[in-house]
Amino acid sequence: MTWLITGGAGYIGSHVVRAMTEAGEQAVVYDDLSTGIADRIPDGVPLVVGSTLDGDRVARTLAEHGITGVVHLAAKKQVGESVDRPLHYYQENVEGLRVLLEAVTAAGVGSFVFSSSAAVYGMPDVDLVTEETPCVPMSPYGETKLAGEWLVRATGRATGLSTASLRYFNVAGAATPELADVGVFNLVPMVFERLTENTAPRIFGDDYPTPDGTCIRDYIHVVDLAEAHVATARALQATPGLDLTLNIGRGEGVSVREMIDRINAVTGHDHPATVTPRRPGDPARVVASADRIATELGWTAKHDVQDMISSAWEGWVRRHPEAARS
Numbered sequence: 001m002t003w004l005i006t007g008g009a010g011y012i013g014s015h016v017v018r019a020m021t022e023a024g025e026q027a028v029v030y031d032d033l034s035t036g037i038a039d040r041i042p043d044g045v046p047l048v049v050g051s052t053l054d055g056d057r058v059a060r061t062l063a064e065h066g067i068t069g070v071v072h073l074a075a076k077k078q079v080g081e082s083v084d085r086p087l088h089y090y091q092e093n094v095e096g097l098r099v100l101l102e103a104v105t106a107a108g109v110g111s112f113v114f115s116s117s118a119a120v121y122g123m124p125d126v127d128l129v130t131e132e133t134p135c136v137p138m139s140p141y142g143e144t145k146l147a148g149e150w151l152v153r154a155t156g157r158a159t160g161l162s163t164a165s166l167r168y169f170n171v172a173g174a175a176t177p178e179l180a181d182v183g184v185f186n187l188v189p190m191v192f193e194r195l196t197e198n199t200a201p202r203i204f205g206d207d208y209p210t211p212d213g214t215c216i217r218d219y220i221h222v223v224d225l226a227e228a229h230v231a232t233a234r235a236l237q238a239t240p241g242l243d244l245t246l247n248i249g250r251g252e253g254v255s256v257r258e259m260i261d262r263i264n265a266v267t268g269h270d271h272p273a274t275v276t277p278r279r280p281g282d283p284a285r286v287v288a289s290a291d292r293i294a295t296e297l298g299w300t301a302k303h304d305v306q307d308m309i310s311s312a313w314e315g316w317v318r319r320h321p322e323a324a325r326s
Contacts, residue, residue: 002026007074009036011181019226052096062107069111082141093144111236120146123283162236169249173221173308180315196323205278216253216285221303231297249288
């Protein structure tokens with residue numbers, strides 16, 4: 001199998017490329033490099049620079065490299081930005097997917113893995129979120145991911161394409177320091193940034209109906225996430241016409257306050273958090289049920305929160321050496 005990995009120069013994408021190649025699969029990266037970093041791509045893996053909106057370029061890439069499966073990670077993914085620029089998000093995330101699927105089906109590609117998100121669930125009022133939990137996204141970003149799932153599933157049913165939509169929960173950690181997340185949009189790097197500045201990490205609201213009053217989330221190591229893609233890709237390859245929707249999480253919740261305490265302990269800092277008002281749209285608890293992927297694919301997460309924090313910190317210090325001296 002030769003897999004086209006869109007967004008393969010990004011944080012998650014580069015880990016998927018690494019996992020796929022280490023598993024013996026052939027990979028080709030397709031990335032516009034708007035946020036991706038070419039140096040993340042392993043030697044010997046071809047890089048095609050382009051947008052998924054460029055149907056001709058996508059079609060040429062599929063043909064020239066003999067692509068037999070696609071892992072589609074390329075997307076815009078910032079919730080706040082999606083609220084300000086909904087048309088841009090629908091253009092990039094939904095229209096880009098439509099153009100890609102059109103090229104994929106015309107080329108006779110057999111398997112398609114779609115990068116979705118727990119954002120499709122919105123604010124679920126359940127202890128564990130299953131794949132049957134109603135999807136009520138709270139942002140244009142979440143809407144585009146849900147619309148993407150619909151489009152992928154409908155295409156599979158119409159054409160026989162094997163498909164999977166993987167709903168990621170909160171991704172953290174790194175396989176190696178050079179592959180660490182360079183963005184500061186999620187809790188772990190946001191806390192790292194505050195510690196580096198020698199300022200207190202922020203908690204957005206401590207009056208939620210949770211044991212310590214702060215939001216609870218399910219964190220998944222990016223290496224485990226990448227391994228889930230390998231397992232999914234092989235399942236699609238083995239079963240033509242397969243249609244999967246799977247949560248990718250650990251099934252364990254960690255509160256924001258607990259996460260900050262753990263980050264302080266791992267990094268050697270001691271900055272108690274300061275509490276600020278809630279952010280609109282933050283649900284109190286979002287924790288995955290990971291039962292279906294265990295049953296369907298035999299996959300379970302191997303890394304814990306300690307692994308996520310320590311590996312992410314190594315990557316952060318590599319780019320911000322002053323952090324270790326703060």
